[in-house]
Amino acid sequence: MAAVSISLAFSADSLNPSRSAKFGLSSSSRYPSLFSCRSHRSSNVRFAFPPSPHSSSVTTATETGGEEATKSTGSYDFLEESFRTGRFLSNAELEKLKALEGFAYFQELESGSMWVRVMRAEEMDSTVKLLAESFGESMLLPSGYQSVLRFLVKQYLIERREVLPHAVTLVGFYRKKSDSCSSDGEEAEMAGTVEVCFDKRGANASPPSPTPPKESPYVCNMTVKEDLRRRGIGWHLLKASEELISQLSPSKDVYLHCRMVDEAPFKMYRKAGYEVVKTDTILILLMLQRRKHLMRKKLPPCTIIPSDTVEMLGSDNELTSSANV
Numbered sequence: 001m002a003a004v005s006i007s008l009a010f011s012a013d014s015l016n017p018s019r020s021a022k023f024g025l026s027s028s029s030r031y032p033s034l035f036s037c038r039s040h041r042s043s044n045v046r047f048a049f050p051p052s053p054h055s056s057s058v059t060t061a062t063e064t065g066g067e068e069a070t071k072s073t074g075s076y077d078f079l080e081e082s083f084r085t086g087r088f089l090s091n092a093e094l095e096k097l098k099a100l101e102g103f104a105y106f107q108e109l110e111s112g113s114m115w116v117r118v119m120r121a122e123e124m125d126s127t128v129k130l131l132a133e134s135f136g137e138s139m140l141l142p143s144g145y146q147s148v149l150r151f152l153v154k155q156y157l158i159e160r161r162e163v164l165p166h167a168v169t170l171v172g173f174y175r176k177k178s179d180s181c182s183s184d185g186e187e188a189e190m191a192g193t194v195e196v197c198f199d200k201r202g203a204n205a206s207p208p209s210p211t212p213p214k215e216s217p218y219v220c221n222m223t224v225k226e227d228l229r230r231r232g233i234g235w236h237l238l239k240a241s242e243e244l245i246s247q248l249s250p251s252k253d254v255y256l257h258c259r260m261v262d263e264a265p266f267k268m269y270r271k272a273g274y275e276v277v278k279t280d281t282i283l284i285l286l287m288l289q290r291r292k293h294l295m296r297k298k299l300p301p302c303t304i305i306p307s308d309t310v311e312m313l314g315s316d317n318e319l320t321s322s323a324n325v
Helices: 091-102 119-138 143-161 231-249 263-271 284-287
Strands: 005-011 021-024 058-064 067-073 104-108 111-116 167-176 190-199 218-224 254-259 275-279 291-297 309-312 321-324
Touching: 091 231, 091 263, 104 231, 111 231, 119 143, 119 167, 119 190, 143 167, 167 231, 190 231, 218 231, 254 263, 263 309
Parallel strands: 218 254
Antiparallel strands: 005 321, 021 104, 021 309, 058 067, 104 111, 111 167, 167 190, 190 218, 254 291, 275 291
């Protein structure tokens, strides 16, 4: 599902959850990879544009009563560099960017803990490596193709970042439980990634078949680091994606693809509440592609309350699937 035609294997894990997940907008010294986000409400901002390398300010249009005026401000002071786009943004887009910047999903696992947030610019290379390795593994390609795959995947991620906040790449971090002799625990590492498209503007121009509705949210390109699978990480990447969609998308019909040969992931998607709505015909084999199911889930209305954290229930199960980049 993207500008390049490559397939990625989706993986996840198969342990039952022992504790509830936490979702919030606060960071913790225990989890340094989480970023905090303070809400900056400025309803008078109409448009914003990131500063050029030669200027530290930008002109924004403001409205007071029926009159409009322009003023120079320290642009994007409320956003990290990773969330600054190269185009004018509406009020609604700015609000979504702030929500994406502050998004954090936390889950305690039997073997450790994990958290999910939006990928930062400096994490792109690590994410590219994860996706390229997953693709090479699923297609049994020689290791010599890795450099080509990484180039193609990186170009794809760069293009996808340009459509923020209409689509986003999430990354998951995992920290192994510390033993009785250590109080600090193991160092956190990137464990997985998943892409979420919220609406038509974030949808790919050439999605895989069967084609999902472009105006509906779509989850794709999920993968978990090979040596960290079967720990529940993939399941909670999916749950984090659904949580974000519940908050930012008016449509609650979420779509994803699952290859017909992936029986285990198909069962996991079904357990998560997804139903098959369409399946590739046998003619797709003539295009040297695997037959896929298009699956859909109706999310419940968002019931997030205004507090620091919200408890969410999930299960640690294995989730493995595939889709096109």
